Amino acid sequence: MLMDQTVAERAREDFLGGRVDGGALSAVRPVILASWRRSLMHGLSPERALPRLATGADPDGQLSRAARPVLERRRATLAELRAGITLTDQEGRLLGRWVEDRRFARRLDARHVIPGSCIAEVAVGTNSSGVAVETGAPTIVMGYEHFSTGALSMTSVGAPIRHPVTRRLLGSVNLTCGVDDTHALLLPWVRELAADIEQALLGQVSRRERLLLEAYVSSAADARHPVICLDETTVITNAAASRLLDASDQSVIWELAAHCIAGDGRVGGKHALTLANGQSVQVEVTTVEDGPRTLGALVRLTPTDTATRTRVTRPTNEPAEKDGLAQLAGRGPAWAAWCRRLRAAVSAEVGAPVLLTGEPGTGKATVARALLQREDAPFRELDAADHRDDWVRALADVFAAAPLGRVLLRRLDLLDGQAAAATTRMVARHPGAHVIGTATGGAHDLDGLPSTLVDWPGPVLVAPPLRDRLEDLPDLLRALSTHLTGRSPRWSSEVVQTLRRQPWPGNLHSLVAVVRATLEGHTSPDVGTHHLPSGVSARGSRRTLTGLEQIEAHALTSALHAAGGNKREAADALGIARSTLYRKVRALGLDLSAATF
Numbered sequence: 001m002l003m004d005q006t007v008a009e010r011a012r013e014d015f016l017g018g019r020v021d022g023g024a025l026s027a028v029r030p031v032i033l034a035s036w037r038r039s040l041m042h043g044l045s046p047e048r049a050l051p052r053l054a055t056g057a058d059p060d061g062q063l064s065r066a067a068r069p070v071l072e073r074r075r076a077t078l079a080e081l082r083a084g085i086t087l088t089d090q091e092g093r094l095l096g097r098w099v100e101d102r103r104f105a106r107r108l109d110a111r112h113v114i115p116g117s118c119i120a121e122v123a124v125g126t127n128s129s130g131v132a133v134e135t136g137a138p139t140i141v142m143g144y145e146h147f148s149t150g151a152l153s154m155t156s157v158g159a160p161i162r163h164p165v166t167r168r169l170l171g172s173v174n175l176t177c178g179v180d181d182t183h184a185l186l187l188p189w190v191r192e193l194a195a196d197i198e199q200a201l202l203g204q205v206s207r208r209e210r211l212l213l214e215a216y217v218s219s220a221a222d223a224r225h226p227v228i229c230l231d232e233t234t235v236i237t238n239a240a241a242s243r244l245l246d247a248s249d250q251s252v253i254w255e256l257a258a259h260c261i262a263g264d265g266r267v268g269g270k271h272a273l274t275l276a277n278g279q280s281v282q283v284e285v286t287t288v289e290d291g292p293r294t295l296g297a298l299v300r301l302t303p304t305d306t307a308t309r310t311r312v313t314r315p316t317n318e319p320a321e322k323d324g325l326a327q328l329a330g331r332g333p334a335w336a337a338w339c340r341r342l343r344a345a346v347s348a349e350v351g352a353p354v355l356l357t358g359e360p361g362t363g364k365a366t367v368a369r370a371l372l373q374r375e376d377a378p379f380r381e382l383d384a385a386d387h388r389d390d391w392v393r394a395l396a397d398v399f400a401a402a403p404l405g406r407v408l409l410r411r412l413d414l415l416d417g418q419a420a421a422a423t424t425r426m427v428a429r430h431p432g433a434h435v436i437g438t439a440t441g442g443a444h445d446l447d448g449l450p451s452t453l454v455d456w457p458g459p460v461l462v463a464p465p466l467r468d469r470l471e472d473l474p475d476l477l478r479a480l481s482t483h484l485t486g487r488s489p490r491w492s493s494e495v496v497q498t499l500r501r502q503p504w505p506g507n508l509h510s511l512v513a514v515v516r517a518t519l520e521g522h523t524s525p526d527v528g529t530h531h532l533p534s535g536v537s538a539r540g541s542r543r544t545l546t547g548l549e550q551i552e553a554h555a556l557t558s559a560l561h562a563a564g565g566n567k568r569e570a571a572d573a574l575g576i577a578r579s580t581l582y583r584k585v586r587a588l589g590l591d592l593s594a595a596t597f
């Protein structure tokens, strides 16, 4: 397992010289080679890859409190080992460092391996902590297997630490020593250290988590049947359930369970549900109680192909539609209602031009294309953003075509009063044409309809904003990942929960930006909160807003959006002082720095 350092040095040189495989590289373990590739994709250079200062670490949190006594007990062994131990959170931020040998402490200082710095793979490239967090497996990284030139004389050995109840990744514990002190037994020693810390964490879990765990353990005796025990924040599944469910199923199941607990559904009764993978299951919900208090729910799933859908079924798009809406991502009730309204408007008044309005990025053009797309003949698309100076002529060209066919007129809100009036007249003069227009409405437009387009000669439909269809997030994440990268990694339920708490002022434009930033250089099959852009993960960890606060937050983000991010203009539009706007943004915990206006 320990790699010959001469071969490792040659392999590293070959890799950094641009070689992708073969030669000395064949001797490199796949886990190290994959991490080298990720390090390059993070844009790191071996000479400059150094731990950097990180913000937001919690050195007194649950993980540090559990680990401290475990590590204190190892002080004597550490003194003999001439080594240092580091504890990181799941984002690679150093929560603590234990080192007895002064000279070795100075070596770590020189490498900036100090509490408060970040030793994640994105910061320093291949090291034991980065690999343990990325792969979820204990790893030894020896000398030339490191990416950073400054770490070549070190060996690092790391093991991931998971929450003992939910098995969620919390961070890593690592031992660092000089290459000459490397020993094959270091890996089992560090693994045991991680197990001891997990055991100490178990002593800290809340009564609520413990009771959920007990309910789960006593019911999951037969591991063949999928069992899931959950409350709003904790999800415990057995292997059979985690194979069957994805993040979107977990939130649907929690909604169903909460529904039963609230008394709107039968507790103990059976409900039918169709999972994201198309599998039908029968769901049996029982409550987990603590005296008179209901803590959560225990859910047993029985796969069946003949389950009759009863009260709660996953909302689906209407089947076998001729238009392309069913191919678009979205399964929640708001999306289904939006599709129904679109179909009714497009088919009830054949030929009547439909105008889709709403906030930016609500998918207006995308649904319009799906409705206009036919295999036999392409539709014509004209975007006002591309014809700032010659819109009326371009429009006349489109309407002069014979046969006219179907037309998408995009971003009509960009037209001035005259051009908009010419457009509504042109559309009204061609009643047989199948025209769909889109216009992005500002916060002050009535029903999202820009004032220049009030004469539109047909139905006007307002697209739902993303915050009203958050149940579609897992579906959208899957669709956008595939579309943007050709791959579809598994987005963890924590990520989905974090994303649910974002303000999404640019709706799907903002979501596309987040997916793109998250998946850039991402190769792991899973996406966790530590992979999200830092602005998003920080904002997602804020407290949940009350109903009134949500309305306030929405008014603020909408006004900022309408003002293109200009805070003075947004404050004027809301009739409040700029200082009040800043105060409210702070009080509501809105981080608008990374928002797309």
Ligand SMILES: Nc1ncnc2c1ncn2[C@@H]1O[C@H](COP(=O)(O)OP(=O)(O)OP(=O)(O)O)[C@@H](O)[C@H]1O
Pocket (backbone or CB within 6 Å): 328, 329, 330, 359, 360, 361, 362, 363, 364, 365, 366, 367, 411, 438, 439, 440, 476, 479, 480, 508, 509, 512
């Ligand atoms: N249902 C969907 N599934 C997957 N991706 C979608 C879906 N709807 C929209 N998108 C993506 O979201 C982004 C924004 O969509 P679109 O351009 O259709 O919004 P829009 O409302 O027309 O925007 P604007 O207000 O700027 O004109 C695009 O990248 C699009 O591909």
